[in-house]
Amino acid sequence: MTSIVWLAAARVHLIVLMLLVSYHHVLCALVNTTLEETSPQIIYYGNSWVKNADGLYYHGGFHAETQDLSASAVFNFTGVAIYYYSSLWTFDVTTVLTLDGNDTETLNLTLTNGKTSTQNYTIHWSRTNLKDGAHSLVMSTGNYALVDAIIRSSLHNVTVEETSPQIIHNGDNWINNLSSLYHGGGQSQNQDVNANAMFTFTGNAVYYYASLWPFRITTVLSLDGQPGETVDLTDPFVLPNQETAPQAPTVESSIRWSRTNLTEGNHTLIISPGNYAIVDAITYVFLFLTGL
Structure with a gap:
């Protein structure tokens, strides 16, 4: 046997991570993706969501909020890291984030040290080194549920x-x-x-x-x-x-x-x-x- 040549019909088997390529390598352009609160990938539950505009304080100029204790927003994604943006406030604001049903944290988004003006958006919560695969982030009400921008990190x-x-x-x-x-x-x-x-x-x-x-x-x-x-x-x-x-x-x-x-x-x-x-x-x- 000096050479191996296809002559028989192939049977289709499960292909994991198979990419469509020619004779040269192909890069799958999966980069960090930033999603605003308007993204259809963020699913809102409940009827009390309000969209607020303030170009100075919110990522992309807007965010969504509710005080309804039964409301939530869900972001399903595939990746290895996630980052949550929010502003900070001069009054008491807490939002609850739950990742994959078991990692729950109540974020205190209230300014400290006597500051008297709202602080511009920045990343206030993140999870990195996640297993590459499907994940779900639920944003629910502490005394507010706030949804601004979210960054998802994927693998190349x-x-x-x-x-x-x-x-x-x-x-x-x-x-x-x-x-x-x-x-x-x-x-x-x-x-x-x-x-x-x-x-x-x-x-x-x-x-x-x-x-x-x-x-x-x-x-x-x-x-x-x-x-x-x-x-x-x-x-x-x-x-x-x-x-x-x-x-x-x-x-x-x-x-x-x-x-x-x-x-x-x-x-x-x-x-x-x-x-x-x-x-x-x-x-x-x-x-x-x-x-x-």
């Missing part, structure tokens, strides 16, 4: 193909195969035990894509110099037959290996042969922050 996902200059192919005998059923249309492979592919990235998670085959295919992955892990790329639903099996995968490319919750920083992934070194797409994740 970057997917690179085997042709990316970020992936360095070391050694001879690398073969490039093209097919619409590989991620991005192609992959590279090598059976030379002295060959490897090196991918260096800055981030906190990495995901490795590959197809599955109806005969035994293994690739060894090593992150940051740790002992290599053998990834079995054999289709478990097909009886392997090395003599008669077609030289093609039977399952389309998807994530077969990943490492998450890495320390944000520089990392190196080495892809080397088990009996093949298979290089298809790689996704890495990093935290993108802008000024708050």
Whole structure:
């Protein structure tokens, strides 16, 4: 077996974090997002909400408020951090924030030290280092429920193909195969035990894509110099037959290996042969922050 070429129809498997890419890497532009109180992503419950305007004190010139104890505003988001803006007041103002149903804090938004004028908006509450995923922030009434601006911090996902200059192919005998059923249309492979592919990235998670085959295919992955892990790329639903099996995968490319919750920083992934070194797409994740 000197080459691996798609000839069989692919079965669709669940693809996690799969991005639509060509032969070059694509950046998913997920940046810090600021939402005003008017955003349709903020859902208001109750009928007593009032919108106030004051360009000096409120982010974007407006905020929403209520004193109805049964009212609330809910912001559902996906991300790793959230920041809540408010002004400070010369009279007693408290708002209750609850994240994901169990992290509740009553914010005291009252000025101290005898100040006699309202203080302009700024961030008065935040939660960072959240698990990347779905979260829900509920803003409810202490003696007021206030909704001004909210910032959501998300992660960048970057997917690179085997042709990316970020992936360095070391050694001879690398073969490039093209097919619409590989991620991005192609992959590279090598059976030379002295060959490897090196991918260096800055981030906190990495995901490795590959197809599955109806005969035994293994690739060894090593992150940051740790002992290599053998990834079995054999289709478990097909009886392997090395003599008669077609030289093609039977399952389309998807994530077969990943490492998450890495320390944000520089990392190196080495892809080397088990009996093949298979290089298809790689996704890495990093935290993108802008000024708050």
